[in-house]
Amino acid sequence: MGKKHASGEKEFLTTTCSYDCGARCLLQVSIKDNKVERILSKKVSNLHITACPKGLAQKDVLYAKDRLLQPLKRVGKRGSQDFEPISWAEAFDRIAHKINRAIEQYGTESIYYLVNTGSLSLLHNSRAATNRFFGMLGKCTTFWGNVSFEGAVQSSLATFGTLFTGSTRDNFLHSKLIILWGWDPNVTRFGSDTSYYLKKAKSTGAKILCVDPRKNHSCKDLAERWISIKPGTDTAMLVAMAYVMVAEGLYDKEFINKYTSGFEFFYNYLTGKEDGIIKDPNWAAGICGASSQDIIDIARLYATIKPAALATGWAPGRTAFGEQFHRASSVLAAMTGNIGNKGGFVSGGTDFVDLAMIDKKIPFPGTGHHMIHKTRIYDAIINKKALKYPQCKVLYVVGCNLLNQYLNLNKGIEALNQCDFTVVHDLFLTPTARFADIVLPVRHYLEQEDIGLPYIGGPYAIFMNKTVEPVHKAKSDLDIFTGLAEKMGLKGYNPKSNEEWMQHILEKNPDFPNLEELKSKDIYPFKVKRPWIAFSKNMANPSLRPFNTPSGKIEIFSTMFADMKDPLIPAIPRYIPSREGPEDRSVKDYPIQLISPHSKARINSQLYNIKKIKYLADDRIWINTADAAKRGIEDKDSVLIFNKRGKISAIAKVTDEIMEGVASLDQGQWYEILENNEYSSSVNILTLDEPSPAGAFPSNTCLVQIAKMKNQPM
């Protein structure tokens, strides 16, 4: 099947997005006179991957009036939008000069670089292109900690010895019970086919429950019951569920004996043998806000309905002790025998081991950088004591709207104001780009060839056609670094053509077809037995050491964590009360726990500037009816949300679909510098830049106060 169908003067070409929702939907693009006319979702038989409105709105991104067309140099104040166009030659000149001078005077470690989500396609992958460049430059300073799911990463490594704990989404068709725990896939996707299979599972009789501080979209669409829970207290509830299973003899002893190690330590913790505190439902109810009867009910259901999926999202892991959430839910999956089986589910990060995004892209040399946790980026730049961190002389940011998406934004402004020289690659003049000295425009994926691979769901690959010629001077990250490397005399940065790189990437992975075959098809489904289920092989053959952990078993007692000897990273999963949680003393002044979910209308902060998609946004702050009444707040009132770190404003959505004591404001609204008592709605003005002990990015741990604005806008 060719994919270029001529019909009159129109052409149709297929591609997919390269966004960080992880889904990859087949888009059919119609083109006339080198212009994209329309984008539609293209059906594929046997795969259920209908595109979402964000993918279908890409014409508006490609032709957005504010799209960057050429390199820019800042001429106004930092944070302003005063920039002047310059040529690529001048941009490379200036950057090369600054980098060379910083290295001469302060060493390579004074070059800080940060790359985040940007493009996640395989060829023009922002991370691979950036890491390769700075890897060749020498020992620079960069950042660790996956902002999305480091809690899950650490938990999966400790418990299972691998990151790949998922299964193909058709596995839900075998689940008789599905608990959506801090998970809203009808918004966040988690694979193009996830919503389809969840809906189908429901229609064929699966019982679906939801545990979340909010009655979220998926909860409304799918669940028969919503159990509300205070953010950051999930581990207490999970632990009490484990207690019920132990007390009532409901857990799968055979599974625990055969496949796990260290259960006795967890048992002693649950029953109070260890510390005198029995972790029963009454104990947990006092912490998490769910009733003890709800905890008992859900424990009994999960222990007795088989198979069952405790389907965990990543948001509960983005809390001050986020790793404990993923660990506790992994232990419950073991206690109910729901690992490696049809219809089970294991908490974690990525899906399909052989197709993982790791090392399947452009290789990069050098891993010897100075590493700082991502939440510490501003401290490191400000570097008041100049002790712990190398001095930052150049900050190089690729595909990251740092000054919006990272925590403690006001500290971020202070830091970026202090940077000697900042470079940003982006498609738009984002809040972060406005603080840069040089901004370099990147291409949209509709303007270049590439390979798309979902990181969850599928599995399949999509050849991404170049649908139109770029109508301006933007380059891909790879081309930008190629130009800069040439200017700086870094030999061997890009020895291959794009075509050769794609061949190289495909050859490295035995599951991929060759480039010719990939190009000849709209979509290439991988040949796997469905459902593909992580650990099914380990379960089938529990011979000597089926798991890649020190004990060879699923580690309920983690040797990896025990070796750290840090009471805040305990060897068994534990509930640990956290700062800015419901048990923190600062609730006196800031009594509301604020969470910031991902928006249906955006991918993180992307698409915020695209009008066509605004209709999907819910940018009001959800506040419970009782909390609103106490503050004299009515629906649609303007409110101020504040704590010690800053102040933002938003319109109130007064509702019982969020529990009392919790508020929710979608992340990703752009920070704007405003005057005259006007406040931006960028939620990270309020969050604290402090990682969890194992390195999670705790955006959902944040206490605030909310008040009605004195002067309501007309």
Ligand SMILES: Nc1nc2c(c(=O)[nH]1)N[C@H]1C(S)=C(S)[C@@H](COP(=O)(O)OP(=O)(O)OC[C@H]3O[C@@H](n4cnc5c(=O)[nH]c(N)nc54)[C@H](O)[C@@H]3O)O[C@H]1N2
């Ligand atoms: N439309 C859309 N899709 C996206 C993205 C996007 O921006 N927009 N971003 C993508 C990216 S980068 C990522 S990392 C994923 C994020 O995926 P997740 O982290 O799973 O998504 P969130 O929307 O943050 O939160 C999911 C649910 O968790 C709830 N929640 C928040 N805190 C807690 C808690 O402490 N406990 C419990 N039980 N529930 C809690 C929220 O109310 C929400 O309903 O989504 C990806 N998909």
Ligand SMILES: Nc1nc2c(c(=O)[nH]1)N[C@H]1C(S)=C(S)[C@@H](COP(=O)(O)OP(=O)(O)OC[C@H]3O[C@@H](n4cnc5c(=O)[nH]c(N)nc54)[C@H](O)[C@@H]3O)O[C@H]1N2
């Ligand atoms: N409060 C709060 N904060 C959060 C979260 C939360 O739940 N709550 N979630 C966190 C999570 S999970 C994530 S992943 C982060 C995301 O944080 P970021 O990685 O900063 O995500 P985006 O806002 O999508 O910014 C990506 C930028 O890359 C640009 N871009 C797109 N394609 C390309 C390309 O090919 N090359 C280059 N150079 N740039 C490109 C886009 O225009 C955009 O400005 O936010 C985190 N921040």
Ligand SMILES: [Mo]
């Ligand atoms: Mo993320």
